[in-house]
Amino acid sequence: MLGEYPVKGRGAAEIAASVERAVGAGALEPGQLLPPMRELATRLGVNPNTVAAAYRTLRERGVIETAGRRGSRIRPKPATTGREKIRVDVPAGVRDLSGGNPDPALLPSLAPALAAVATEADRKPVLYGDDPVEPELARITRAELDAAGVPEGPLAVLSGALDAVERVLAAHLKPGDAVAVEDPGWGRTLDLVSALGLRTAAVGVDDEGPRPEDLRAALGSGARALIVTDRAQNPTGASVSAARAHALRAVLREHPQTLLIEDDHGHGIVDLPLHPLAGVTHHWAFVRSAAKAYGPDLRLAVLTGDTVTVDRVRGRQRLGPGWVSLLLQRAVVRLRADGAVDGPAVAAAYRARRELLIDALAERGVRAHGRSGMNVWVPVPDETGAVARLLHAGWAVSPGARFRLGSPPGIRITVSTLEATEAGPLADAIAAAVGPAPMRSYV
DSSP states (O other): OOTTOOOOOSSHHHHHHHHHHHHHHTSSOTTOBOOOHHHHHHHHTSOHHHHHHHHHHHHHTTSEEEOGGGOEEEOSSOTTSOGGGSOOOOOTTOEEOOSOOOOGGGSOOOHHHHHHHHHHHHHSOOOTTSOSSOHHHHHHHHHHHHHHTOOOOOEEEESSHHHHHHHHHHHHOOTTOEEEEEESOOHHHHHHHHHTTOEEEEEEEETTEEOHHHHHHHHHTTOOEEEEEOSSOTTTOOOOOHHHHHHHHHHHHTOTTOEEEEEOTTTTTOOSOOOOOTTSSSEEEEEEESHHHHOTTSOOEEEEEOHHHHHHHHHHHHHTTOSOOHHHHHHHHHHHHTTOSOHHHHHHHHHHHHHHHHHHHHHTTOOOBOSSTTEEEEEOSOHHHHHHHHHHTTEEOEEGGGTOSSSOOEEEEEOTTOOHHHHHHHHHHHHHHHOSOOSSOOO
16 A cells, blocks of 8 residues: 555654655655555554554645545645645746746845944844834824724734645644645645645635635635735736625625634735625634745735734744744835835836736637736646746746645746747747636636
């Protein structure tokens, strides 16, 4: 059952580590069935409880899943085989549109703000016990959230959106719980859910956000949480509309125990209004990061939510890193005060680049999606073939497998640096690589 790979160990930790090493090395493949606990215990000469403890550890780490009498098997997407490995190696001379990065030319200079706050910190250093949230950042953020209709709640500052999502999930869920996630959706979120030992429940996405009927099915089948991207959804560019928000809130009202996590990472780079879902479930969290507008290395996200959720997150944070550097928090405040990012201009630039490519593709009979943000999603009949043919033609795009659970194939094109003169040639190459898209939804 395990081929030539022998599971080793006398203790639970050793057995779990042995299986995990095999997964990482490819000796145990996703979907491969593991021996029943008693059988493996006999082979290793240990107590069945020892193997049971090892399997429990592997489930909690997201390496295996157990389906009752059908046994335990390696997860289809275990944490040790992350989606980041599904990428294109870009040779020299190939135009890289696969990275998902913002346009460096649209990012602000950080030097003046960082120098100013560093000088201030020299005069008055931050010490243990200081408030972990910069008061002016809290004031500015709270005013913006109030204006956008996000409910009142305490604030915390985390090291990016994914850090916040992880801490919120860990604050409420236990291994084996199911989380409703967008499909297609952000690959790192999908990996994170698995790494926490949680199960994914796919929710289809169209241009207006998660589909209500899919969400109702996921929650009805037992999903305990929902992660949704409000705007600039990666990879499809979806943005939750007012009508869709109304419909999603109606579904959530039917399941008030659902943990709702909203990611508004597109704040500052999109020109579509926010339509938040928070306020209809007992536990919720709303995350807004600085990465897309101010730069990926500015690892800072502001989190608000219900009192219990934020208190649990901040309590766990205190036991680890303690806080996110107040130097970074104050730098963001100064960047905002100085108007370092012209949000409407940045949003208009990304919109122009998206629409240029989408219109060029439409002229060639190829349907594409990209309502907001810096990515365009193109449904394709043969994902691997399309990526390979485009690479041969001099264009590197991201394979949709990085972002999909059960949705049909596609490719993601990052248009953040796309030049006007490139749209036509790129559209020609895509049309030649994929042909006219079939008349179907991409979810």
